[in-house]
Each structure stands twice: as C-alpha cells, then as structure tokens.
Amino acid sequence: MDEVAQELIGLLGEANVLVAKQDQAPFLTDWLGKYRGTARAVVRPGSTDEVSAVMRACAARRVPVVPQGGNTSMSGGATPDNSGQAVVISLQRLNRVRNVDPVGNTISVDAGVVLAKVQQIAQDAGRFFPLSLGAEGSCTIGGNLAANAGGVAVLRYGTMRELTLGLEVVLPDGRIWDGLTALRKDNTGYALRDLFIGSEGTLGIITGAVLKLFARPLARATAFAAVEDANAAVTLLGAIRDRCGDRLTAFEFMTGECLALILRHIHDARLPLAAMPQAAVLIELSDQNDEIALRERLESGLMECVEQGLVLDAAIAQDGTQAKAFWRIREGVSEALVREGKAAKHDVSMPVSSIADFVIAADAAVGASAPGARPIVFGHLGDGNLHYNVLPAPGQSDADFAALVPDLTRAVHDEIGQRRGSISAEHGIGQLRVSEMPIRKAPIELELMRQLKGLLDPAGLLNPGKLLPLSND
Ligand code: FAD
Ligand code: MLT
Ligand code: ZN
Numbered sequence: 001m002d003e004v005a006q007e008l009i010g011l012l013g014e015a016n017v018l019v020a021k022q023d024q025a026p027f028l029t030d031w032l033g034k035y036r037g038t039a040r041a042v043v044r045p046g047s048t049d050e051v052s053a054v055m056r057a058c059a060a061r062r063v064p065v066v067p068q069g070g071n072t073s074m075s076g077g078a079t080p081d082n083s084g085q086a087v088v089i090s091l092q093r094l095n096r097v098r099n100v101d102p103v104g105n106t107i108s109v110d111a112g113v114v115l116a117k118v119q120q121i122a123q124d125a126g127r128f129f130p131l132s133l134g135a136e137g138s139c140t141i142g143g144n145l146a147a148n149a150g151g152v153a154v155l156r157y158g159t160m161r162e163l164t165l166g167l168e169v170v171l172p173d174g175r176i177w178d179g180l181t182a183l184r185k186d187n188t189g190y191a192l193r194d195l196f197i198g199s200e201g202t203l204g205i206i207t208g209a210v211l212k213l214f215a216r217p218l219a220r221a222t223a224f225a226a227v228e229d230a231n232a233a234v235t236l237l238g239a240i241r242d243r244c245g246d247r248l249t250a251f252e253f254m255t256g257e258c259l260a261l262i263l264r265h266i267h268d269a270r271l272p273l274a275a276m277p278q279a280a281v282l283i284e285l286s287d288q289n290d291e292i293a294l295r296e297r298l299e300s301g302l303m304e305c306v307e308q309g310l311v312l313d314a315a316i317a318q319d320g321t322q323a324k325a326f327w328r329i330r331e332g333v334s335e336a337l338v339r340e341g342k343a344a345k346h347d348v349s350m351p352v353s354s355i356a357d358f359v360i361a362a363d364a365a366v367g368a369s370a371p372g373a374r375p376i377v378f379g380h381l382g383d384g385n386l387h388y389n390v391l392p393a394p395g396q397s398d399a400d401f402a403a404l405v406p407d408l409t410r411a412v413h414d415e416i417g418q419r420r421g422s423i424s425a426e427h428g429i430g431q432l433r434v435s436e437m438p439i440r441k442a443p444i445e446l447e448l449m450r451q452l453k454g455l456l457d458p459a460g461l462l463n464p465g466k467l468l469p470l471s472n473d
Helices: 003-012 021-027 048-060 115-124 141-146 192-196 230-247 256-265 291-307 320-331 333-340 352-369 398-418 434-440 443-456
Strands: 041-043 065-068 087-090 097-101 106-110 164-170 176-179 205-212 219-227 248-255 279-287 313-316 347-349 374-380 385-391
Touching (some): 003 041, 003 048, 021 087, 048 065, 048 087, 048 164, 048 176, 048 205, 065 141, 065 205, 097 115, 106 115, 115 141, 141 205, 164 192, 176 192, 219 230, 219 291, 219 320, 230 248, 230 279, 230 291, 248 256, 248 320, 256 333, 256 374, 279 291, 279 320, 291 313, 333 385, 352 374, 352 385, 352 398, 385 398, 398 434
Parallel strands (some): 041 087
Antiparallel strands (some): 106 205, 164 205, 219 313, 248 279, 248 374
C-alpha cells in the first residue's frame, strides 16, 4: 500500500482513510457529473487537530490536498485531478455544533456541519440563519465559506462573507489559526478572515466558524408575478423596493423557457398563473409581525404595477403551503436542467441596471455562436446575478453543442466584461473558469493573488488547478 496512505492510517485509523476505488467513488465526481478525478486516498479526519496532522504529513511529502465538504460545487472545485497524487480531505466528520448564543446572536460550528442543520438549530434557538440555497440539505458550512455562497436571501442578508464573524483555519503547513471570535467589531490588523472566505480551498482548510444569527422572520408574504421580460422585472424590483424597503427578502427571476423546462421535469411543480408567461418573478417579503398587513402591502404594490401594465398577472400565496408551492418551482430548476441534458452554465453578475440589455445582447451572441441553442435564464435578479444557462438546439448532439460552447461562453462573458460584471457571481472559479482568469482578471489582480498564494502555500499543495491559473498562459 502507498506509504502516504499508510502514514495517514496511522494518524486517522483505517476506517477513515479510503483507498479502495469503490469507497472513494462518491468523493471523486462532482454533483453535475462534469468532472471525475482519482485520489491516492480520501481521508475523513474527525477533529481540527487531525486535519492539522494530515496537512503536516502531506506537506512533509509534498502531496497535494483537495478539501471537500458536501461536494455540491458547480465549478468542479472539490474534485481532484486525474494524477492520482492528491489526498481528498472530506470535512464531513467535523460536524459538531460548538456553541449557540441567542443573546449574542451567534452560532459556532465545525466546518462539516450541513447548512440545513445550522438553519434548524438556529430555529430551535428562536433565531434565524438566512443562508438558503438549493443544495442546503448536503452542502456544508466549510464549503459555503470557501465558495462564499450566495443563494436566495442575499438581497436582504448578504453572502456568506457578510454572515461570518470568526474562522478557524488549518494552514497548508498544518498550523492552526484560531480566529473564532464572535466580535462584530475588531480592528486589530488585516482582515485575515476575509482572505479565506471565497478562497475555494486554495489558501487553507476551514475547520470552524462563528456565524451571525438573526431574529426569526415571523411573517412572510410570497407572490408569483408575470412580467414581459427582464427589463420589466428590473423595473418591478425598484417598485417593490420603494414600497417594501428592507422587508424585501428574495426576488428570483425566471424566463418563460425556464418555467416550461421546470414544469416539464418537476412533476410536483404547478404554475400559479392563468397562462405561461414570457417571464416571471418570485417575490418574498418577510417581517417580524402582522403577516396580513405584510401580504396586503405586497398585494397593493403588485396591483398598482398591474394597473401600470408592468405586471401582467400575479398570484399571492394565501398560506405557507402555497408559498412552498411557489418556491418548489424555483428550487426545481437545477434538477430540471440536469434532467434536460448538458447545459452550458454561466453564473454571472453585473449592475442590476445592466441586466435587461445584457440578456438581449447575450441572447443575440448565443444565436450567432450556436444557432438554435436555447437560453434558459433565471437567478437572483436583485443581486444582479443571473444563471444564464444554454441548452443545445433541439436534436443537436452533446458533442456538436460542446464544440460550440467555448465560443458561446466567450461571447457571453465578453458581454459581461463590457458591463464590468463578474464571470462567477457565487459558484466560484473552481476548475470550470480557471483558464479564463488571465483574460478576465487584471494582471495586477492575478499577481497579488499569486503572491498571497505563494506566501501561504509556497509548494502549491492546496487544491491545485482550482481558482488560480498556475502560470500566465
Ligand atoms: P464542496 O462542493 O465540497 O466544495 C466547494 C469548494 O470549497 C471547493 O473548492 C472545495 O475545495 C472547498 N472546500 C470545501 N470545504 C472546505 C473547507 N472546509 N475548507 C476549505 N475549502 C473547502 N451556490 C450558491 O452560492 N448559490 C446557490 O443558489 C446555489 N444553489 C445550488 C443548487 C444546487 C442544486 C447545487 C447542487 C449547488 C448549488 N450551489 C449554489 C453551489 C454549492 O452548493 C455551493 O457552492 C456550496 O457552498 C458548496 O458547499 P459544499 O459543502 O458542497 O462544498
Ligand atoms: C441556483 O440559484 O439555483 C443555483 O445557483 C444553482 C444553479 O445555478 O443551477
Ligand atoms: Zn444561484
């Protein structure tokens, strides 16, 4: 047996060092089935000290390490390459909730705790943890931090970066940084915490975090509104914000093609409108009290927009069950896309005011580079974040479409570049976008990132091939 694996067994015990291919399999392919890797071993440490010991052993032998949480990355960030050299460190066994402080409104957890568990524990403590995304049943807090996850409540609560107070990190040389403070104010040096958030496992392994908790929203009002296009949706966003202010919690856009795809594949999804719209928005308000008044505020705002011709049809959920049914449509999109086939996924962000003309320009660019290909557009419009997915033309083979994707993606991302947008709003760079970094990031940005990487991980052992291109090529 490989002597590295032997040494790791000495550290973690045989049960927590997976060397057999069938045992490793679930850890070596990404959620989309786009990336497949091989590993020297998949290890499952049960404590921060064990993570540190594994990192020291791998560093001493210059063995590359791939951190993994729930393996739900949409950019291939948690999948090893095919060299068979890497050790995949799964953080799933680091799953203790360390402390819940309802007075200080904080929760301290291990990195391997699943997001849905943190949501539940916050609720049990009479509080609310707002990060919410389609993978919440399996993604972990460590992965949420490493990918700076967004989701459907960023509009009101921010991304994972804004939800985090303290971090515990094992560095590439095995040292442990205990930055698990629960302070909302601490100006004692550089923002080390923020360096690791969004670093996609390339600067350190996050083993613990202190997260913010919020007052539980006791009242919600949810609506599904038909609009003509993205431009109307942006105008509606402004109108609802003017009337509802910070009560506006989610504002999710879907095109008619997207809705049709969801209804085709998600059998318990029901459209709450009289007819299939050109586009639609799922709107949610939340507040501390008086759900009836909140619903009336949303309803009157939408009715005014109907009178102005901005909203073409609308349904207001009358209870939690109906609200859940509205969300079932939105939450079904990723699954529907996977069932439909291999989409070219683009997770882009831009100033909200640019969204309408971006969609027109991107659709035209797709038509030119992949005639007949079908844009399926949805996303967190309030954050300026669209998931601009493109499916092959009807009847087109995956291979023929795949040959067109590089040009198609370049065209879509050129439109983003012209609007000073981002080619990765929330899913991270991972393997998927790493080759585009030299095109899309200014040389000085790449230089600074490489210098930081060189300082913390001079041997380039942590998550090689992800986020940062190894050279300027
Ligand atoms: P993994 O996939 O295991 O890893 C993600 C990255 O973080 C990798 O680079 C990995 O190396 C690194 N990493 C993991 N754990 C650690 C750690 N402890 N320390 C250091 N690095 C680590 N994302 C959004 O932002 N918004 C969405 O709305 C959204 N919706 C999704 C819906 C579906 C159905 C799916 C499948 C995914 C969705 N995602 C979304 C993407 C994904 O769920 C998030 O990026 C999530 O934060 C990843 O968490 P994870 O634990 O699965 O991380
Ligand atoms: C979402 O918002 O549903 C996710 O980011 C997943 C996706 O883009 O497919
Ligand atoms: Zn998303």
